[in-house]
Amino acid sequence: MxxxxxxxxxxxxxxxxxxxxxxxxxxxxxxxxxxxxxxxxxxxxxxxxxxxxxxxxxxxxxxxxxxxxxxRIEMVELFTIIAVFILLIACINFMNLSTARSEKRAKEVGVRKVVGAPRYVLIAQFLTESIILASLAGILSIGIVLLCLPAFSKLIGSSLAVDFGSPSLWLYLLGIILFTGILAGSYPAFFLSGFQPLKVLKSNFANFNHAINPRKALVVIQFTIAIILMISTLVIRQQIEHAQNRLNGYDKNNLIYVFLSGDITKNFPLIKNELINEDVAISITRSLSPVTSIWSNGMIDWEGKTSDDTHTFDSLNIDEGAVNTLGLELIEGRDLDLLKFPTDSNAALITESAQLAMGMEDPIGKNIRDEGQNWHIVGVVKDVIMGSPFEKIRPVVMYGASSWFSVMHIKLNANLPAQAAVEKTKQIFKKYNPNEPFYNFIDEEYNAKFTDTHRLGKIAGLFTFLTIFISCLGLFGLAAYMAENRRQEIGVRKVLGASVFSLVNLLNREFIILVAIACLLAFPIAY
Incomplete structure (x- = not known):
């Protein structure tokens, strides 16, 4: 330093x-x-x-x-919760289909009880069946993971691999299989093992289709989860659009920056003059960091500051011409101009939020103290979003030319094609600073701030699709099984003149009501 x-x-x-x-x-x-x-x-x-x-x-x-x-741990926790919900929905499907098939297994349970099988043996049998199915699903899932891993790695922008040599992996997998098998099989096991032999063997078993029953409640729960995830995905998409359209306080168009490396620092006046004289650039300034990044912050002093004030301010060192080059919007005062005002080397611009944090009604001409020296305020600009566009606006103080610089911002001539302007700029830089990295576009830097959130939206959308697909798959299985059980009823109704539409309505009415109830529950929870 x-x-x-x-x-x-x-x-x-x-x-x-x-x-x-x-x-x-x-x-x-x-x-x-x-x-x-x-x-x-x-x-x-x-x-x-x-x-x-x-x-x-x-x-x-x-x-x-x-x-x-x-x-980032919040994203990890979010998708862990979603994964648990997806697993829960799959378990609910198993519970529903198992209890729907209860009539076909009722006599088996009755016979076993008559010959002396205790209830805990029946519970163990049904749980074992469930765990075996979960184990087969676990083996199948490993193959699916290996097939999908390259595509998922591309989606999240990071290379993933499964360490099959890790004992903890197999312990986790075994734990998930056992947990899933027991969870999915618990309700059917207790439900089926509770049948009374006398009623079952006399064919006096009442169909499990009351107005309110656990199976219907489980359908409502799974669709409530699916609808909540669907709404959340839409909100994420809207949030991304909101942040992208948010006013950031500067003009990204035709703005590039170059690090002051190699010989650029000593040749800065020559490079600046040639870029402007050749009509490649309309304005140039230097700064501590790119306008899309925060490299410094801290506490400062100002006239009227109270002893208990702990505000911190983001800082951006700037050269003259910063307002024109960066496209800042002046609210009051003026830009830095060392030619007209030599004392502007110790001048400063502040943003609206900085003025509010300082409690200054008329800041022009007042002094602030930072970096061991006094700075006089010459202008107030609209708030600038230098950090994340998803966070609240922070107060920013911009210090004048006596501070140090690391970056050179160039506002390219909009009348030239972008590629032509870049090529001309590149030639001029090569003349004064050969063999050094060149430029970065500000709009590309700004768009990069949304990469993680776009990825979050895509993964949330994928998970939501899986949730809805699994929920509909379970509902389809349940509806198909119930239709199969009602084959004779459907035949009689058709003989008596019932239309296809009325039969479809008859079979779907119950499920439509359940999904409507799920919507009524999901909307306020998602809100």
């Missing part, structure tokens, strides 16, 4: 990450206890600091007020 000219003594400056390797004897809790007051003690800031285990960053990366508030 010293070599780059960016070193300072400010404990409130969060422009760089700090990595700590603990000794083998140390624990994270001990380390955090020892360092939490260091920033307050040495720098007079209001915030404690703490370390976060590096392997945890991937899944646990979201914090609020110093407390862990989630991250």
């Amino acid at each position: 010293k070599r780059l000219g960016r070193a300072d003594d400010l404990w409130s400056n969060n422009s760089v990450f700090t990595y700590v390797q603990l000794t083998p004897q140390a624990t994270l809790a001990q380390a955090n206890q020892n360092i939490k007051q260091v920033s307050i003690k040495h720098g007079g800031t209001k915030n404690e600091i703490f370390l976060h285990s590096f392997p945890d960053w991937w899944l646990y990366s979201k914090f609020e007020n110093g407390q862990l508030a989630g991250g």
Whole structure:
């Protein structure tokens, strides 16, 4: 940092990450206890600091007020819950079909009870049958997983593999098979084993088709889950569209950025002049980071700040011409202009949210203090979304030319074809900075922010399709079995002149009512 000219003594400056390797004897809790007051003690800031285990960053990366508030783990938990629901729906199908076939197995149960079979033996038999079916399904599922794994890896953007040599994998699989078999077979086992031999053997078995019964309740439950997932998928899609259409405070079109690497820094004036003189670019500015990223934040001081204020502000160092180049919208004041106002090297722009956080009614001309120096506010711009478009807008302060820069933003001439403008720009950069990486489009960087959410939407859609498909499959099996049992009734009705439509209506009426009830339950839950 010293070599780059960016070193300072400010404990409130969060422009760089700090990595700590603990000794083998140390624990994270001990380390955090020892360092939490260091920033307050040495720098007079209001915030404690703490370390976060590096392997945890991937899944646990979201914090609020110093407390862990989630991250990618939320997506993992979400799909785990959905997977459990899908498994539950499959189990419900098994329960429903088993109890629907109860009449055909009633005499078997009656005979077994007459010859002395206790109820627990019958329960064990039915559970064993269920576990055997679950085991066959488990073997089949392994083959399906291997076939689908390449496509699923492509969908989630990460290469997946099954470690068949892992003992824990087989333990988990065995546990899932046993759990599924017992769950799916539990209700039919207790239901079938409860038949009374005398009534069954006298053919006095009442059909399990009362107005309210557990089978109908299970159908309602599975379709309630399916409808909730369907609504949730639609909401995710709407949320993506909302975030994409959200005003981000800058103009992405024809805007590229280049890192100030190699000889670009020393040749910046020459590159800037040639790009503008050749009509390749209409405006150019430098900044600390791309406008799509937050590289620094921290606490600042301003006139009228109270002692208990702990607001943190995102910061973006900018050069003159930032408003025109980035397409920022001025609300009051002006852009930085070093030619007209040499003191603008220590000027700053703030966003609406920053003005609100500071409680300034008339901020133009007032001073703020950060990075060890005073900055005078010359303009207020509309809020800028530099971080995630799915999160709330954060206050941003933009510091002038006496701060350091890492990026060069170029607003290409819209009158030139994009490819031609890029090629001309590329030639000019090669002239002053050969053999260095070139450019990135801001609109592509911004669209990349939606990659994870688009992936979430696709996976949720896939899971929802599976849920609806499995639910309808179970309902189809149930309806087909009931129609088979009512074959004689259907024949008599047709002889008496019943139309196909009236028969379809007769068979479907019960299921339509159940799905309607599921909708009434699902809508408020999804809401």
